Amino acid sequence: MHNIHPLPLESLVAADGERHWVGYATLQASLQCEAPLRQPCAVSTGHIRGSVRMENGIRVFDQRYRPQADAAGHIFFALKHETIDLLALKEILVRLGSAAVTAIVSAYPTRQPARTLWFLHEWLTGERLPLDDADTRMRFVPLLDAQRYFTGPPRPSRRHRIIDNLPGTRLFCPLIRKTEELQRFIDADLSRQVEEVIGRTSQEVWRRAASFLLLADSRASFAIEGECPPRNRIERWAQVIQQSGARALSLTEILSMHEALIQDHRFVAKGFRHEGVFLGERDRLGEPQPVFIGARPQDIESLIQGLVDSHGIMTEAAIDPVVHAAAIAFGFVFIHPFEDGNGRMHRALIHQILAEQHFAPPGIVFPVSAVMLDQIEEYQRTLREFSAPLMHSIQWQSIEQGNVEVLNDTADLYRYGDYTAIAEFLYRAVEQTISELLPKEVSYLTSYDKAQRAVGSRIDMPANQIRNLIMFITPYVLI
Structure with missing residues (x-):
């Protein structure tokens, strides 16, 4: 599939010309989204050691990770390589519109990222897309990777063949990564x-x-x-x-x-x-x-x-x-x-x-x-x-x-x-x-009790005076 939703190429090029924005960053720039983005991603114009590295708060991937230059390519990149960002995703999906999302899911009906996109669109917006339920022969896959996130209890969505394990609801859903x-x-x-x-x-x-x-x-x-x-x-x-x-x-x-x-x-x-x-x-x-x-x-x-x-x-x-x-x-x-x-x-x-x-x-x-x-x-x-x-x-x-x-x-x-x-x-x-x-x-209370017993065993003094004596001496002992 090509150009289901074309994106302006100028939005892909980073300021230094050596990287191309990808995933959430490109989608937000192309669709003029305003939601804050925690950590943008880019692909290098050349090969880099280790496939991915951090540069000034940007995750930079090797050029072989560069996705197809349309909405589907960048959404799939984000869902696969970036952390799930429900705030950014909702604004992106709303601005893309249900017709574009439906077209992407229809073009890739068996791909896990497409089903994840489908589930998240309906979950975040409350809008049911004009799509038949997923093929029952496809296996269920979890929405969040339990190795990467703290997850909620598994709740299978038969329509999408997705296991909803988000730790919240549409009204409030915080995400926490396992660091x-x-x-x-x-x-x-x-x-x-x-x-x-x-x-x-x-x-x-x-x-x-x-x-x-x-x-x-x-x-x-x-x-x-x-x-x-x-x-x-x-x-x-x-x-x-x-x-x-x-x-x-x-x-x-x-x-x-x-x-x-x-x-x-x-x-x-x-x-x-x-x-x-x-x-x-x-x-x-x-x-x-x-x-x-x-x-x-x-x-x-x-x-x-x-x-x-x-x-x-x-x-x-x-x-x-x-x-x-x-x-x-x-x-x-x-x-x-x-x-x-x-x-x-x-x-x-x-x-x-x-x-x-x-x-x-x-x-x-x-x-x-x-x-x-x-x-x-x-x-x-x-x-x-x-x-x-x-x-x-x-x-x-x-x-x-x-x-x-x-x-x-x-x-x-x-x-x-x-x-x-x-x-x-x-x-x-x-x-x-x-x-x-x-x-x-x-430790303080244990020492206090020992001191109180020691003073009381040697001096016939009322308990309140022993307490005052200990309180008077304590600052000097702690110096």
Whole structure:
């Protein structure tokens, strides 16, 4: 087949003339797409060592990988050699149009990339193409390679002879690749390491350690946002965190958690917001200077429902709890569904999922917020690297209240994304919690108890004075 959908040749040539854009990059340029592209690909004009190499953030393939110069060739290249990018794919498929996609699938009815294209078009757009079901003699093939991605439970699509193993739904579907770093964390079995620490610690010491860590996490969660609230607000939120996992995550539970966080609704409306929201500053005239804009109010409920449904799919597939928590909790904060408290809710969801998936022992809260506060620049950079590219696709205007109004359909920006780097960051935070903070607190309390017994056995002194003595001496001992 040739030229089912011809593409302008000038869009194929990279700036240096030594490479030709291929796959998503060519399709986006030819179809004037706006979705951000995480890692473009090109083919060299000559042979290169090792078939593929990285050059300034571009994956460059040997010239023998150069695809047929039409829509089919570049789509098949993308599906075979690039990572699945649902956001870019949906815009490409919508701009190609159903007639072009139908023509490609009809021309290659038995090829796996064509069936994958067919499935993804109908799944992403909700439009059924005028095609008969695939030949039943063809074997089923998985949509995602389980060696490369964290996948959902297998759901066969008989129409396409494709096994849908996406970890989400059309309303919200994050993708996470299986990197060496994530595999190293999973192989380390950090949850087991916590159990070993518990096994070496008395129940009383562990109870006190858990109480301290809970309060430390609550304080840190407020501090991340530059707040120093009174103790009663910190303790109230600590109570919410302590109940993590007691009830399954649902839309109702998210609303309930947020209400417990805010309580005073004189200035913050209950439930999901009904206006736009942005992060950033205002200039001297009060005009917004956003660095990030949340989802449109009319999209929030469907996005959060999709997020909850994706949580259920990941639970069914037993996806690693930390990877699972990264996708759901960070997906939530990018949607930004509430007027206030989104950051704390996002960190609370990390605890909710780790508890619900039994990564954390009952009653234990990993103070990941404390690690995030300690690594605040990396935390903010992780958020920014995901969200900043989305801003180029958001059309907005300022309104009288000093807020923003989004003018275009942006729901897909929050539905689909690659959460791999986010999962790696969260795992680093969890590892630091388990390898440093937990043992450090247990060691401190064990030493404190020994010191208290030693002083009490030599000096007839009230317990509160012994405590004060130890607290006075401790800074000097730690120097």
